[in-house]
Amino acid sequence: MSDNTRTATAFANSNIAFIKYWGNRDAALRLPVNGSISMNLGGLYTRTTVSFEPSLPMDELVINGSEIMGKALERVSAILNVVRQSAGIALRAEVLSENNFPTGAGIASSAAAFAALALAAARAAGLTWNESAISRLARIGSGSASRSVPAGFVEWKMGSGNEDSYAVSIAPPGHWPLADCIAIVADGHKSTGSTEGHALAPTSPLQAARVADAPRRLEICRRAIAERDFSSLADIIQLDSDMMHAVMMTSQPALFYWKPATLAVMGNVRTWQRDGLPAAYTIDAGPNVHVICPHSEMSKIAALLRKISGVSDVLTATVGGAAHPL
Numbered sequence: 001m002s003d004n005t006r007t008a009t010a011f012a013n014s015n016i017a018f019i020k021y022w023g024n025r026d027a028a029l030r031l032p033v034n035g036s037i038s039m040n041l042g043g044l045y046t047r048t049t050v051s052f053e054p055s056l057p058m059d060e061l062v063i064n065g066s067e068i069m070g071k072a073l074e075r076v077s078a079i080l081n082v083v084r085q086s087a088g089i090a091l092r093a094e095v096l097s098e099n100n101f102p103t104g105a106g107i108a109s110s111a112a113a114f115a116a117l118a119l120a121a122a123r124a125a126g127l128t129w130n131e132s133a134i135s136r137l138a139r140i141g142s143g144s145a146s147r148s149v150p151a152g153f154v155e156w157k158m159g160s161g162n163e164d165s166y167a168v169s170i171a172p173p174g175h176w177p178l179a180d181c182i183a184i185v186a187d188g189h190k191s192t193g194s195t196e197g198h199a200l201a202p203t204s205p206l207q208a209a210r211v212a213d214a215p216r217r218l219e220i221c222r223r224a225i226a227e228r229d230f231s232s233l234a235d236i237i238q239l240d241s242d243m244m245h246a247v248m249m250t251s252q253p254a255l256f257y258w259k260p261a262t263l264a265v266m267g268n269v270r271t272w273q274r275d276g277l278p279a280a281y282t283i284d285a286g287p288n289v290h291v292i293c294p295h296s297e298m299s300k301i302a303a304l305l306r307k308i309s310g311v312s313d314v315l316t317a318t319v320g321g322a323a324h325p326l
Contacts (some may be wrong), residue, residue, distance in 0.1 A: 042320030261310025
């Protein structure tokens with residue numbers, strides 16, 4: 001690195017959406033068709049270093065030690081271009097990123113990655129942006145990344161345009177000690193990424209009904225978090241997850257992310273609920289199942305999940321904090 005290199009490192013947690021983001025009204029800006037609510041996942045993170053370097057002829061991206069080209073690099077450069085324009089610099093950047101969980105398998109790796117990238121890039125360029133500005137910047141790379149910027153339980157406001165579509169914390173990490181037990185049934189890259197999936201959402205005849213009902217589901221989820229009402233939270237996050245996957249399955253072409261083990265986990269969770277065990281499933285764009293529960297039940301739920309045929313591993317996370325510089 002030369003003496004003129006500008007560098008910064010940032011850390012961001014993944015998140016799990018309770019009320020899902022699926023479908024854009026502006027694909028370039030990733031402006032969603034409905035608001036969403038999520039929980040940051042403490043312990044599942046991305047650490048990213050951005051170095052603006054005078055000697056680089058083009059942007060470079062290295063994820064978990066492997067150099068990445070193509071569309072992934074283009075998405076990163078789009079973020080860097082916004083930062084360069086705002087900071088009045090023309091330097092290319094080296095981006096070094098590492099996750100401690102599977103990438104592209106429906107565990108919101110892009111959310112953590114673009115949240116960390118947005119913060120590190122802005123810091124490296126000398127920009128002193130506030131949290132909402134970083135959230136807006138992260139959103140351009142991955143819509144769900146906007147939610148990995150604030151702390152704890154987070155709502156991404158749909159907004160009317162670019163300026164007011166960003167995420168805010170609606171409760172701090174310590175407000176409610178929940179946990180997420182993630183049943184891994186496939187850890188490889190999914191065949192259809194979320195970006196492509198969002199574009200297919202309007203082709204489903206069910207999407208309009210899902211979007212129209214979103215304000216009601218958001219309000220129920222907000223209230224459940226505020227009142228720490230697990231039963232209400234469980235009902236609404238399972239309904240919302242099922243609705244999103246129904247849209248996926250009825251898109252043209254149809255998207256089927258579920259594996260046999262996905263269904264097995266969902267069935268077991270519903271049985272546990274009937275038996276009085278507080279647990280609820282939610283599934284992002286992928287086959288792996290997030291089982292939300294009180295922190296006091298995390299070890300028990302994780303052990304039960306490991307016994308289900310087809311579950312290769314179980315990752316656990318508690319409520320995570322905000323993206324922050326290192």
